Amino acid sequence: MKALTWHGKHDIRCETVPDPIIEDDRDAIIKVTACAICGSDLHLYQGSVPDMHSGDVMGHEAMGEVVEVGKGNSKLQVGDRVVVPFTISCGHCFFCQRGFFSGCENSNPDKEKAKKMWGNSPAGLFGYTHMLGGYSGGQAEYLRVPYADVGPIKVPDGLTDEQALFLSDIFPTGYMAAEFCNIQPGETVAIWGCGPVGQMAIRSAYMLGAARVIAVDSVAERLALAAASGALTLNYLETDIYDEIMQLTGGRGADACIDAVGTEADPAASWDSRIDRIKVATFMGTDRPHVLRQAIHCCRNFGTVSIVGVYGGFLDKIPMGSAINRGLTFRMAQTPVQRYLPMLMDRVLKGEIDPSFVITHRATLEEGPGLYETFKNKDDGCIKVVIKP
Structure with a gap:
């Protein structure tokens, strides 16, 4: 065959x-x-x-x-x-x-x-x-x-x-990502990555009752498809994602954040993502977890971070101090x-x-x-x- x-x-x-x-x-x-x-x-x-x-x-x-x-x-x-x-x-x-x-x-x-x-x-x-x-x-x-x-x-x-x-x-994965968020009426869900899983997560978040979905990517076609699903879109190459999400949520942060990117975040996204790329290239690291770091910082106190992007090994510089002190819940799975x-x-x-x-x-x-x-x-x-x- x-x-x-x-x-x-x-x-x-x-x-x-x-x-x-x-x-x-x-x-x-x-x-x-x-x-x-x-x-x-x-x-x-x-x-x-x-x-x-x-x-x-x-x-x-x-x-x-x-x-x-x-x-x-x-x-x-x-x-x-x-x-x-x-x-x-x-x-x-x-x-x-x-x-x-x-x-x-x-x-x-x-x-x-x-x-x-x-x-x-x-x-x-x-x-x-x-x-x-x-x-x-x-x-x-x-x-x-x-x-x-x-x-x-x-x-x-x-x-x-x-x-x-x-x-x-991709449909079960996107749905699970949204289900992990335990979405309540009126809540805002932020999603990093508008590839196929991210697109399914956007639709699923709305099916499960989200009032607003914020979708983060840089590819015009992906952002357009996310917008067609009803999401408010942000291009990470054109705006500061943390500042935008804080402004959109009155300084509180998103009620839940979904990482649908995983291990290979765009090195152009930020300085820490570029450092991750160097570490992986020089065998000093296994993954590029910029999105996960940002999702943690953009999530409101006692909110949920849902992870469905694939990671393979040991992640560097994850802000666990932020997560612990602000009471975040992490949900993740294959x-x-x-x-x-x-x-x-x-x-x-x-x-x-x-x-x-x-x-x-x-x-x-x-x-x-x-x-x-x-x-x-x-x-x-x-x-x-x-x-x-």
Whole structure:
């Protein structure tokens, strides 16, 4: 089959790889009908996350048609149309039973590697390093889905692939980011990053009752899309974000702040972001957490900082003194997608949101490598790429 494979920094190739096969009775094989390039994939593309191997198949946002089912899987049948969560979860362990599917104790065969980095291991993920299982991803013609009696959810006939695809990751992640904020009537939510997850967080914040959303970015197309969703937009290259948020909130700060950027904040954003870039380049640091610092300072006393941007290692110069003395609450996670899927599918079916609003580019697998570069550079108004193998 054809697939997009990783061969080093800035080196994604479309090449032929072996077809997946059933390896466990609970597996399923799907023929991928739609997949996407995620902002998290750019961390791999830019070499920011360790333990990728040459030839690894990329991608963790995928859906398609079931073409083979393991004999122990009674949930799915050949011909079912499904969307696949990016988190791989057994459904039976301590965490899965409590709805914390992204903390699954059984789905990461490389958990000892993760423990060395993080103290313990989260769930395995599709197409996201050998520290998280080394599973082949979904930017391919076919995908093996482990624990397929737990993860995939059937897609009703009334939904198109483009309406359903983002239930695999960015819609649940954006929704969770807003849910973490415990939004009360009349409150203001500030969101850093107007990429796909940030866009979903904006819409979700309004669905959950926010009176006002402040969206922070520098890319004109992203800011325009955020404004079309009702957000008040701020360009961090043109204004002092802290001063603006304080002015907009009467000096109090936002009731909740969402970091939808993560480890690779723009070095042009501020002096501390430039220093972070130097530290990472000289192996004196692992991440560039400028946005998290700013979100902490911009959050009101006893407010909430919600973190869904990806961080990998040890963050420098985080203002914990500010957080502790002002009573901030931190909420963060890799999204336990299975926890949100039925409810969010229902919202899409009811017409409360059409997640396809973020799509700007559609492509074939052969066009995928070039679109990684387009997406990275934010060229051609690129916000979200959907690939149809």
